[in-house]
Amino acid sequence: MGHAEREAGPEMTSAKQMVGWLVLSLLIGFVGAAAWIRSTVPLVAIPDFTWTIPLVLAVGVLVSAWPVKAMADGKKRTMNPLTAARIAVFCQASSRGGMILAGICLGAWFAFSGENAVFLNEQASAALWAGVASLVLAGAGWLGEWWCSIDDDDDDAPAAAQGA
Template sequence: MTPTRWTTPVAVVLVAGVLGVALAGPLESFGLPLTRLPWTAVAAVLLLAVAVLALGWPVRRWNRGHRDRPLDPLRAARTAVLGQASALAGAALLGWYLGQVAYLLPDVAYPLPRQSAVSLLVAAGASAVLLVAGLLVERWCRLPDDDDEPPTGAAGLRSR
């Protein structure tokens, strides 16, 4: 598994943001109130971020030298995948919510769109927390570099 580059979440945020702006109007005209967001959505995203961090913490401790218990390699790999998936899901949600805020900006002077924009910004903040938690856990799950192994491959041949 390759680590997530910073460009991937940025691209996901941009694509989801464009989709959020483009789809908010047509879906709202069909009677779907996309801008009404329950507080449980924010709580669920924050709870997911806490769960991702809690699952990644033992791997972080093990990588930092606290090896009082053996670490199951399959669990560490699954935690790394969970971190990457959480980062991408957080990026998608962040873009979607920000796209809907951008859709509401022309009408933000009125009370109802303003309330919706504020709740969407709070949800976007929670999504950003999930994005950061996922990237952090993915980073925690990287194996430490082994300095004892000689370099292999074409890069190792060039460095000699």
């Protein structure tokens, strides 16, 4: 199989897609939280430390994508292509998932901060910090995607992909 016949890998998430996911999930988060506040169903508390989970994931994304960047820059000789592909997919899932989680958390923050109850104001703070941490996760995933991207003019295809 020649260079032109190779299958293209997953496309990098565009800024338009990221904003789209954020806006859509922000609306869903706001409407869902506002409906929950007005319902008779008891609210579930958002733990104050929820923001740590997206931050730990963001660090994991960057740490796992760094060897792929080093290989692309020529600082590392080889890497298993399957491992590199898995890392690229992890980065892509983190950028999109982080943006969706950020939208839901920030939508809930908007809904909670408009209320007068002390409990909801505390929940608004937890949702805000979780939303900010999720934006960091999305940014780390997007950076990892960029590190794992391959130029279209890259002629260094593996021997198996070029045929025998």
